[in-house]
Amino acid sequence: MNLTEILTKRRAYRSLEAIEITSDMITQLAQAAQLMPSCFNNQPWRYVFVKDNPQLQILKDEALPKGNAWAQPASMIIVVFSKADLDCVIKDREYYLFDVGMATAAIILRATEMGLVAHPIAGYSPNKVREIVHLPEEYNIVTLVVIGKKKTDFSEYISEDQKEREKERPSRLKVEEFTFLNQFSHKE
Numbered sequence: 294m295n296l297t298e299i300l301t302k303r304r305a306y307r308s309l310e311a312i313e314i315t316s317d318m319i320t321q322l323a324q325a326a327q328l329m330p331s332c333f334n335n336q337p338w339r340y341v342f343v344k345d346n347p348q349l350q351i352l353k354d355e356a357l358p359k360g361n362a363w364a365q366p367a368s369m370i371i372v373v374f375s376k377a378d379l380d381c382v383i384k385d386r387e388y389y390l391f392d393v394g395m396a397t398a399a400i401i402l403r404a405t406e407m408g409l410v411a412h413p414i415a416g417y418s419p420n421k422v423r424e425i426v427h428l429p430e431e432y433n434i435v436t437l438v439v440i441g442k443k444k445t446d447f448s449e450y451i452s453e454d455q456k457e458r459e460k461e462r463p464s465r466l467k468v469e470e471f472t473f474l475n476q477f478s479h480k481e
């Protein structure tokens with residue numbers, strides 16, 4: 294698969310089934326993040342790969358809201374975390390979220406290439422996640438990435454609404470709506 298094919302194939306699918314996660318797979322995902330650029334090469338990204346019980350099951354049961362119950366069959370949840378002072382802070386510009394986002398995008402795309410679903414979520418209890426993975430207070434949890442395999446039919450955990458979104462990619466802004474040539478102009 295070339296990059297365009299991976300970008301096109303990637304979807305935040307919710308109908309998941311389990312897949313065996315090996316330590317080699319985790320290394321491959323981590324190596325995708327490792328190659329990404331960061332301000333001053335600070336590499337502010339940090340990940341807890343949660344693949345074993347009891348932590349994985351407790352994360353699903355206690356840190357996720359009902360709307361993310363689709364994650365129950367997932368085989369791994371990656372806790373993405375960092376803190377501002379791991380990266381450049383230039384006056385009011387903090388770069389850590391940008392750099393962590395780029396590295397995590399690389400993980401998501403590499404996972405897609407490996408035939409996995411890698412679905413980032415903001416719907417979780419940060420306090421619960423922190424407690425379950427023993428993350429110190431000084432770090433911010435940026436996102437969780439739910440890893441599984443796409444189930445060909447609908448899993449028992451997805452709602453009717455989620456079934457619809459599973460069939461077709463949610464619509465996007467047109468390229469002209471979010472890009473400008475040479476200078477900014479008001480588009481709305």
Ligand SMILES: Cc1cc2nc3c(=O)[nH]c(=O)nc-3n(C[C@H](O)[C@H](O)[C@H](O)COP(=O)(O)O)c2cc1C
Pocket residue numbers: 303304305306307360361413414415416417436462463
């Ligand atoms: C930061 C972030 C947070 C998200 N949070 C959730 C979430 O809590 N639950 C969920 O089902 N999907 C979540 N998503 C997935 C988005 O809804 C999905 O990426 C978007 O609708 C576009 O669909 P697509 O990725 O399949 O193209 C999140 C995605 C991102 C990047």
